[in-house]
Amino acid sequence: xxxxxxxxxxxxxxxxxxxxxxxxxxxxxxxxxxxxxxxxxxxxxxxxxxxxxxxxxxxxxxxxxxxxxxxxxxxxxxxxxxxxxxxxxxxxxxxxxxxxxxxxxxxxxxxxxxxxxxxxxxxxxxxxxxxxxxxxxxxxxxxxxxxxxxxxxxxxxxxxxxxxxxxxxxxxxxxxxxxxxxxxxxxxxxxxxxxxxxxxxxxxxxxxxxxxxxxxxxxxxxxxxxxxxxxxxxxxxxxxxxxxxxxxxxxxxxxxxxxxxxxxxxxxxxxxxxxxxxxxxxxxxxxxxxxxxxxxxxxxxxxxxxxxxxxxxxxxxxxxxxxxxxxxxxxxxxxxxxxxxxxxxxxxxxxxxxxxxxxxxxxxxxxxxxxxxxxxx
Amino acid sequence: xxxxxxxxxxxxxxxxxxxxxxxxxxxxxxxxxxxxxxxxxxxxxxxxxxxxxxxxxxxxxxxxxxxxxxxxxxxxxxxxxxxxxxxxxxxxxxxxxxxxxxxxxxxxxxxxxxxxxxxxxxxxxxxxxxxxxxxxxxxxxxxxxxxxxxxxxxxxxxxxxxxxxxxxxxxxxxxxxxxxxxxxxxxxxxxxxxxxxxxxxxxxxxxxxxxxxxxxxxxxxxxxxxxxxxxxxxxxxxxxxxxxxxxxx
Amino acid sequence: xxxxxxxxxxxxxxxxxxxxxxxxxxxxxxxxxxxxxxxxxxxxxxxxxxxxxxxxxxxxxxxxxxxxxxxxxxxxxxxxxxxxxxxxxxxxxxxxxxxxxxxxxxxxxxxxxxxxxxxxxxxxxxxxxxxxxxxxxxxxxxxxxxxxxxxxxxxxxxxxxxxxxxxxxxxxxxxxxxxxxxxxxxxxxxxxxxxxxxxxxxxxxxxxxxxxxxxxxxxxxxxxxxxxxxxxxxxxxxxxxxxxxxxxxxxxxxxxxxxxxxxxxxxxxxxxxxxxxxxxxxxxxxxxxxxxxxxxxxxxxxxxxxxx
Numbered sequence: 001x002x003x004x005x006x007x008x009x010x011x012x013x014x015x016x017x018x019x020x021x022x023x024x025x026x027x028x029x030x031x032x033x034x035x036x037x038x039x040x041x042x043x044x045x046x047x048x049x050x051x052x053x054x055x056x057x058x059x060x061x062x063x064x065x066x067x068x069x070x071x072x073x074x075x076x077x078x079x080x081x082x083x084x085x086x087x088x089x090x091x092x093x094x095x096x097x098x099x100x101x102x103x104x105x106x107x108x109x110x111x112x113x114x115x116x117x118x119x120x121x122x123x124x125x126x127x128x129x130x131x132x133x134x135x136x137x138x139x140x141x142x143x144x145x146x147x148x149x150x151x152x153x154x155x156x157x158x159x160x161x162x163x164x165x166x167x168x169x170x171x172x173x174x175x176x177x178x179x180x181x182x183x184x185x186x187x188x189x190x191x192x193x194x195x196x197x198x199x200x201x202x203x204x205x206x207x208x209x210x211x212x213x214x215x216x217x218x219x220x221x222x223x224x225x226x227x228x229x230x231x232x233x234x235x236x237x238x239x240x241x242x243x244x245x246x247x248x249x250x251x252x253x254x255x256x257x258x259x260x261x262x263x264x265x266x267x268x269x270x271x272x273x274x275x276x277x278x279x280x281x282x283x284x285x286x287x288x289x290x291x292x293x294x295x296x297x298x299x300x301x302x303x304x305x306x307x308x309x310x311x312x313x314x315x316x317x318x319x320x321x322x323x324x325x326x327x328x329x330x331x332x333x334x335x336x337x338x339x340x341x342x343x344x345x346x347x348x349x350x351x352x353x354x355x356x357x358x359x360x361x362x363x364x365x366x367x368x369x370x371x372x373x374x375x376x377x
Numbered sequence: 378x379x380x381x382x383x384x385x386x387x388x389x390x391x392x393x394x395x396x397x398x399x400x401x402x403x404x405x406x407x408x409x410x411x412x413x414x415x416x417x418x419x420x421x422x423x424x425x426x427x428x429x430x431x432x433x434x435x436x437x438x439x440x441x442x443x444x445x446x447x448x449x450x451x452x453x454x455x456x457x458x459x460x461x462x463x464x465x466x467x468x469x470x471x472x473x474x475x476x477x478x479x480x481x482x483x484x485x486x487x488x489x490x491x492x493x494x495x496x497x498x499x500x501x502x503x504x505x506x507x508x509x510x511x512x513x514x515x516x517x518x519x520x521x522x523x524x525x526x527x528x529x530x531x532x533x534x535x536x537x538x539x540x541x542x543x544x545x546x547x548x549x550x551x552x553x554x555x556x557x558x559x560x561x562x563x564x565x566x567x568x569x570x571x572x573x574x575x576x577x578x579x580x581x582x583x584x585x586x587x588x589x590x591x592x593x594x595x596x597x598x599x600x601x602x603x604x605x606x607x608x609x610x611x612x613x614x615x616x617x618x619x620x621x622x623x624x625x626x
Numbered sequence: 627x628x629x630x631x632x633x634x635x636x637x638x639x640x641x642x643x644x645x646x647x648x649x650x651x652x653x654x655x656x657x658x659x660x661x662x663x664x665x666x667x668x669x670x671x672x673x674x675x676x677x678x679x680x681x682x683x684x685x686x687x688x689x690x691x692x693x694x695x696x697x698x699x700x701x702x703x704x705x706x707x708x709x710x711x712x713x714x715x716x717x718x719x720x721x722x723x724x725x726x727x728x729x730x731x732x733x734x735x736x737x738x739x740x741x742x743x744x745x746x747x748x749x750x751x752x753x754x755x756x757x758x759x760x761x762x763x764x765x766x767x768x769x770x771x772x773x774x775x776x777x778x779x780x781x782x783x784x785x786x787x788x789x790x791x792x793x794x795x796x797x798x799x800x801x802x803x804x805x806x807x808x809x810x811x812x813x814x815x816x817x818x819x820x821x822x823x824x825x826x827x828x829x830x831x832x833x834x835x836x837x838x839x840x841x842x843x844x845x846x847x848x849x850x851x852x853x854x855x856x857x858x859x860x861x862x863x864x865x866x867x868x869x870x871x872x873x874x875x876x877x878x879x880x881x882x883x884x885x886x887x888x889x890x891x892x893x894x895x896x897x898x899x900x901x902x903x904x905x906x907x908x909x910x911x912x913x914x915x916x917x918x919x920x921x922x923x924x925x926x927x928x929x930x931x932x933x934x
Binding site: 056159160166340 | 671731734735737738739741743744746748750751754755864872875904906914917920
């Protein structure tokens with residue numbers, strides 16, 4: 001065991017295989033392209049949930065501003081696609097051809113400077129990865145270096161996502177305002193609106209998600225993962241063991257931000273637009289519940305939790321729209337009060353022992369499993 | 378104010394800290410030799426814990442200097458002070474309940490302390506040997522795979538001492554290491570301390586006089602943020618000022 | 627220079643916008659006061675605070691329609707009845723919520739935050755089901771509508787002054803309750819050491835429940851005041867929650883005076899900026915400034931240095 005705890009235990013590999021088969025084989029076979037696209041959209045939220053498991057579950061840092069990073073990633077991608085869709089040819093009826101339509105409606109006559117880099121695809125990809133990191137780094141450095149944590153951090157991140165939303169809605173000419181950036185058609189000439197494209201993008205999304213899952217798995221089972229757990233419990237003890245605690249928090253917050261941004265970019269590609277509705281307070285907190293339902297300490301749980309909540313949301317909203325908010329509200333309360341370890345906790349206490357016996361793996365010594373933090377007897 | 382350079386391991390000079398006008402430590406001078414075992418005693422509120430807080434950087438001094446091997450600690454961050462060679466145990470046992478004894482010790486192992494270092498840290502033979510070696514010293518060799526929360530109070534105190542030992546500090550500061558221990562645990566702890574202090578300096582805060590007599594070389598008595606008396610146990614015990622403070626009121 | 631305004635103009639603008647911001651300020655103060663009591667004294671983050679406020683606003687709306695239909699002769703004083711009813715309604719709901727939800731979650735602040743968010747969603751949907759999705763507004767009695775001409779260029783709305791007076795009254799009342807009464811002493815005792823407070827015979831559970839109830843009741847009064855600056859809809863409360871939290875944190879959670887000062891700073895900055903910029907940019911700049919200042923001074927504006 002080179003890292004201390006094994007990267008994936010036997011049942012961990014089994015879980016991974018089941019997840020991969022479910023997402024890559026079963027769903028594409030049994031679900032029609034429209035629904036598959038919907039699943040793809042849900043999975044983009046799972047990127048955020050993965051980040052929250054690392055940040056909140058392991059590190060104890062609850063960010064209520066993950067929508068910010070999801071939105072940043074999504075907007076970067078949307079800006080690139082919008083510029084591609086706004087070629088001089090497509091926009092020749094505008095008074096200024098060659099700029100996005102909403103700019104033209106707002107009497108803007110030249111492309112604003114901060115849009116220019118998004119003419120280039122490589123620069124866009126870099127922006128998707130770098131911009132959220134910078135933002136998370138600035139927030140994290142300012143807050144964690146000054147030992148701000150807990151509810152204060154939650155409130156500040158919430159305020160930041162609120163600021164970003166107001167800014168996007170208010171600066172209609174530069175951002176598309178409340179409607180967002182819509183009418184995205186092609187990616188480097190490839191029509192992203194067809195069923196075929198949706199299917200391919202779905203696979204890209206799943207593969208990226210699994211890659212992120214494995215990365216997160218590596219991080220959480222490295223010594224860094226254990227330091228996060230230690231910090232969550234006794235921050236001072238870690239500090240007086242020679243660690244600069246803030247750097248670890250900044251790192252995990254940045255990583256969660258990048259995950260969220262990748263999710264956002266994949267969202268834009270699959271859904272074909274991006275709007276401030278995915279940036280603000282409401283979606284940011286809703287994303288926390290995905291991680292909570294899956295089990296805040298479980299990376300796999302985050303993905304299943306996201307899928308489950310979103311399936312429920314879609315089916316409720318289709319048949320009883322007025323019931324959904326009651327359901328979601330009850331979910332928040334129920335998960336916190338009755339199932340603090342979410343689906344993963346239920347799985348661990350019911351199915352897991354049988355699976356382990358079937359696989360013949362020796363029962364793991366009670367070890368670095370941060371999820372079994374039962375209140376002391 | 379700049380403290381002078383000395384041959385002492387730790388030289389605390391003119392140290393003062395005030396909280397809203399209340400001087401918890403006031404114009405204090407304290408010198409600790411290499412390989413000294415210094416016990417600090419004093420009534421509640423004398424400033425003992427605050428003094429440790431100041432040395433390890435948890436509290437920032439209002440005035441004065443703390444020099445460790447002639448390096449000024451008051452300007453350093455907590456983690457830099459640890460890296461300089463100062464380890465500190467807290468009053469209530471401060472261990473990680475959700476991690477195993479092995480992992481508790483491993484986190485304090487002085488390698489992989491940066492973000493990147495922690496990501497690439499390998500649990501190699503050297504780490505395992507060292508953790509096992511320490512666990513034997515602190516009487517927890519059979520419990521390496523137990524989670525911290527299942528340890529008894531005394532075992533938690535030992536584990537935290539072990540977490541400091543694995544850092545191999547030059548100065549070890551222990552805040553009431555035997556508080557809440559049974560008599561037999563207390564004896565074992567005294568034995569443990571005598572063993573581990575052979576090659577480092579130790580500052581111990583303690584109330585238990587029997588225990589103090591077992592381990593101390595020099596005793597410092599603090600009272601109202603100032604040093605009241607200093608010397609051998611016998612000297613301190615017979616100092617009329619000390620008797621006044623402890624028995625006079 | 628100065629956008630073409632003279633200094634006298636700017637002075638008038640400042641005063642006028644200041645008084646225009648009076649009601650906003652009062653709503654903020656009352657919201658934040660309730661939050662500060664709950665957060666500062668109990669460490670509970672109540673994300674449903676906006677919904678408690680909106681309950682007060684709906685109660686005010688119901689009172690006004692009731693008076694219009696059945697007691698038109700007394701319509702001119704309905705507002706004062708509404709304030710009392712709003713306090714009672716939100717307060718009682720607060721007591722119930724504390725009993726059912728909050729008391730199980732002490733010492734888990736982040737979980738409380740999520741659970742109360744869930745509660746806020748449920749309340750929003752409940753309001754939508756009961757009162758409909760459309761926003762409702764109240765009619766003010768004639769005498770509250772006018773304004774008072776202080777100087778030639780400065781006029782102050784009467785309802786603003788009434789709300790202001792009410793806010794001052796409530797603030798003094800809360801200050802008295804917290805710092806001068808036996809009840810306040812009990813609350814502070816529980817904050818400092820729950821076990822000891824319990825041991826000397828303070829019913830800590832009761833203290834918690836009523837503290838929460840009073841905080842929510844004050845939010846209800848904020849709701850009554852809110853009806854004067856906006857129409858009431860199921861989600862109106864959510865718009866205020868972020869600002870209210872920032873005010874509490876900015877003021878230093880333990881300090882009532884800090885809460886008021888920070889509510890004043892934030893609401894006045896925003897309403898003054900609104901004159902020069904668009905509403906959204908004013909909000910963005912105000913919030914950014916607050917967040918920026920909090921990053922420089924995370925403990926808030928008014929806190930004491932204590933041994934950590």
